[in-house]
Amino acid sequence: GQQLNQSPQSMFIQEGEDVSMNCTSSSIFNTWLWYKQDPGEGPVLLIALYKAGELTSNGRLTAQFGITRKDSFLNISASIPSDVGIYFCAGRGSGTYKYIFGTGTRLKVLA
């Protein structure tokens, strides 16, 4: 199935460090969504982006809609243990109701 390229695939970081991850597509998107998923649960929406260049924050999380409309970035500042989980991006182009998801970034935080 179709998936977006998301990197890094996984990362270990120290508590208090900042984290960056990104998602790239071969297609232009009109909407980018970022989710976090804990084991055994459904993904939880973190941030939604609707315009190229848009920068949106949600607490310690900041996401950007790339100006090419083919990529998006998520930053987590001052990570804490509860940031552990899998982060997914999802993108959707015009004329479709279907979201394509990234391969996920597994984040592990060392206290």
Next chain:
Amino acid sequence: KAGVTQTPRYLIKTRGQQVTLSCSPISGHRSVSWYQQTPGQGLQFLFEYFSETQRNKGNFPGRFSGRQFSNSRSEMNVSTLELGDSALYLCASSGLTSGDVKLYNEQFFGPGTRLTVL
């Protein structure tokens, strides 16, 4: 406001059987999408319904089907189960097509149904 609910949460079936999963969207949401999540393939789109009509379909065989009722609740059915159908099945709902892009585009997921096929 209650979130997206899915029933059952866990299900064990054997090959060849069929299964029906249920999803109740957030109150007022009219769009329901279904996804299959497996470790190897990630999150894959199955189909999306809006006002009882299927608007989009992913690349899954015809054994996977769905429907939506007038109250926006949705069901998906998998017939003739195969071992490879073992997965977490997720339902997501979106708001009204009201001209508000935020309401229309943001998808909220339920906790999923973990299906195991033996």
